[in-house]
Amino acid sequence: MTSNMMIAAVQYAIDDIRIEERPVPQIGSGEMLLKTLACGLCGGETMAWYKTEPKVLGHEPVGEVVELGAGVTDYKIGDRMFINHHVGRVNSHLSRRGHFTRDPFYKSMKLDPGGVCDYYRVSAQHLAMDAHVLPDGISTEEAVTIEPWSCVLSGLKVCHIQPGDTVAVVGAGFMGQGFVHLAPLFGAGKVVALDFSDWRLARAREFGATHTINPKTEDAVEAMRVLNNGRLADTVIVIAPFPSAWDQALALVEVGGCLHLGAPLPPDIDWVRDGNAAYFDQITVTSRYSSDHTDTYSYIRLLESGRIKADQAISHRFDIRDSPEAFKVLVEAEKSLKIVVYPHGVPTDTQEAA
The missing domain is CATH 3.40.50.720 (NAD(P)-binding Rossmann-like Domain)
Structure with missing residues (x-):
């Protein structure tokens, strides 16, 4: 990286999405920095009661490893990865009973600073619980569906x-x-x-x-x-x-x-x-609230097997600087399904009319 600043789309309100400069997150021991390849927008982000403060938009990113913290040996620079934005823990009453997502610890774990930005940091707990190097057979766009449709899989269980x-x-x-x-x-x-x-x-x-x-x-x-x-x-x-x-x-x-x-x-x-x-x-x-690491693992295997037509769910693609327009399409919820934002430019081989 040549700069310690990056671009982020920050949500202040349903009708107020701002493009801002933010510092690139600094990683510590056991952590990782990823370059955001793509990030989906979630309908939950349109529920005003669910958002309590300004935040970097998006929690469905797919990233490429650009920096490894001390002690991280299971991954390498250049790996294309999905890492769930919330992750649970093993040692709690709710987790031991299978309710990983209802343990308050789950929601306290977040990607730093979010998904619709140039780079994001993941913690050691993220890497320990729900981190996946993506097989070559899963495209970046298909991988954007891992977080939301893992929640679907969790519900169907x-x-x-x-x-x-x-x-x-x-x-x-x-x-x-x-x-x-x-x-x-x-x-x-x-x-x-x-x-x-x-x-x-x-x-x-x-x-x-x-x-x-x-x-x-x-x-x-x-x-x-x-x-x-x-x-x-x-x-x-x-x-x-x-x-x-x-x-x-x-x-x-x-x-x-x-x-x-x-x-x-x-x-x-x-x-x-x-x-x-x-x-x-x-x-x-x-x-069933959200998805845990077992759901993510199951969904990725189904996706890799070709059982899921994830690519057909992508209806719109936007550059990060057009995030306000992307969010407007999400809120209007007319002829749209999954909306994907690209922080480093929409790839020419995936561009379609929005």
Whole structure:
């Protein structure tokens, strides 16, 4: 590196993304500095209640090793790597019970300073828990999906899907498309995507949906029974973060099925169920926050095997200096899926009209 300063996209508010100069992070013993090759933008960054202070945008980067701290011997300069932005620990009550992501330690571990910047530092704990040298068969763009769709995989693990089950996904944005696409790997038979956007429903077909329903133009419950031999869905996954969407999702679950909450409602928003039905319907409600190192490892193996069409999920590419425009596309959430920002310029072999 020829300079100790770098460019970063800093989020101050939903409509306030600034391009700033920041110092290149200094690494210590056991740590590593990576050059950011690409970073995805996450829909979670559009939830104003989830962001509490100005921060460097992005937590889905793929990087190239440019500097190694003392004692780091498992990696070398030039390695292309994915390193999860949050990592857990082994020695805690929650971790020992498998809830790595709910241990407060997990969220305290972050990439320094973030993803949409020229360089980022990773700690020794990151390297110990969830660091991966990417195989040549996984492109940098495909690798951008590792963090978010590992969260999808993590959620599907708790959905109780049995071979041949009908699975419905309410909300067909990027994360919803992930649930549609990965559900058959967990045994799903029919996969039904629901969304108000016909464009997103068409994309869901490309990612493996066997049926689609637009609740804006048809009765979703009736349509589900028609396509599913008179039954509702065995598992329903709801991504849309609105009480009305959760109500719609619950109405689509068959007796004895599973309702998976794939995204949170804002704080202090109540969601009320009928207590009598909650008892007799025997519907299991599950949720899963983020992904741990076991999910990441599984997803990377699936990606390398060719089971996942990650490249088809990339809809927009931006240079880092165009991050405000990239974030605007993310917020508008119209005809977009995964938006990728390139801190060192969009490669000419991947450029497409945004």
